[in-house]
Amino acid sequence: MEEIPSLDELVKKASDLQMMPQTARKVIELVSRDATTAQDLAIVIEKDANITTRILKIANSAFYGLKSEVKTVQHAIVILGYKSVRSLVVASSSRAMHKRFGITEQLMWDHSVGTAIFGRMLAKSLPQSVAELAFVGGLLHNIGKAIMNNECPKQYMEVMKTVYNEGISYIEAENQVFKYSYPEVGYRVISKWGLPESISTVIRYHRLSLLNPEVQNEALESDEVKMGLACVELATEMCRYLGIGFKNKNTSIELSQLKGATLLGKNSDQIMSELENCEKAFQEEKAIFN
Numbered sequence: 001m002e003e004i005p006s007l008d009e010l011v012k013k014a015s016d017l018q019m020m021p022q023t024a025r026k027v028i029e030l031v032s033r034d035a036t037t038a039q040d041l042a043i044v045i046e047k048d049a050n051i052t053t054r055i056l057k058i059a060n061s062a063f064y065g066l067k068s069e070v071k072t073v074q075h076a077i078v079i080l081g082y083k084s085v086r087s088l089v090v091a092s093s094s095r096a097m098h099k100r101f102g103i104t105e106q107l108m109w110d111h112s113v114g115t116a117i118f119g120r121m122l123a124k125s126l127p128q129s130v131a132e133l134a135f136v137g138g139l140l141h142n143i144g145k146a147i148m149n150n151e152c153p154k155q156y157m158e159v160m161k162t163v164y165n166e167g168i169s170y171i172e173a174e175n176q177v178f179k180y181s182y183p184e185v186g187y188r189v190i191s192k193w194g195l196p197e198s199i200s201t202v203i204r205y206h207r208l209s210l211l212n213p214e215v216q217n218e219a220l221e222s223d224e225v226k227m228g229l230a231c232v233e234l235a236t237e238m239c240r241y242l243g244i245g246f247k248n249k250n251t252s253i254e255l256s257q258l259k260g261a262t263l264l265g266k267n268s269d270q271i272m273s274e275l276e277n278c279e280k281a282f283q284e285e286k287a288i289f290n
Helices: 007-017 022-031 038-046 049-059 073-080 082-097 103-122 128-140 143-151 153-166 170-177 182-193 197-205 223-242 259-264 268-289
Strands: none
Touching: 007 143, 007 182, 022 038, 022 082, 038 049, 038 073, 038 082, 049 073, 049 082, 049 268, 073 082, 082 103, 082 128, 082 143, 103 128, 103 143, 103 223, 103 268, 128 197, 128 223, 143 153, 143 182, 153 170, 170 182, 182 197, 197 223, 223 259, 223 268
């Protein structure tokens, strides 16, 4: 079995490989510039037919809930705004970040899509910026797993076997094998790609129940990040409850006891109602992400 790279080596390799497709990298760069116009963005996006098609499908889905049909990328930019379109481009590109696509990768992808859809739905009564953060953070929260699986597939298979056979968390199993875990890998790679700190922070800390209360991070002081984290944490556990991205359901999870549920003010009855709506949305909309 190949030697396991250190955290620094893995992050450097993943960053150098530039897993994020070129169109997405260019869009992230353009959105970060004040002088960028809607036309600038549209020109870059429309060069990629697959991303253009998927953006329009997602923008016109019931999931986004727009009142009028979006017919062009430039129209999407005007209606949704630069940051929302960046989210859609990242969503359209994320599946390509897996080097191979077997059963393992499909489970990871289903869980990521489910978390993104659930996270956005949980944020529907919150500011748009929180909904976008929950969506992108949910979609990318597993990116560290994808990177570890891409670069060290044999060792990551051992992690997955340990998770399923011993019933421990991925973080525990990864630390046993790698001496580091997927949230930190994802955080460091996403930071190098130039996505906003709010997104990388959600990826790093989406397991709120594992957070040490002494952790100091300025980004966690932001209400937007706190609520985005709450949506992603609750969304990931709702997916686990329903078995989305897992071989079996886990209905023993006390969803209303999660810190994310408390921050969102969701009681048990409300969460059960959200579960039903979210599962229906996932079944109806998951195909547009593939």
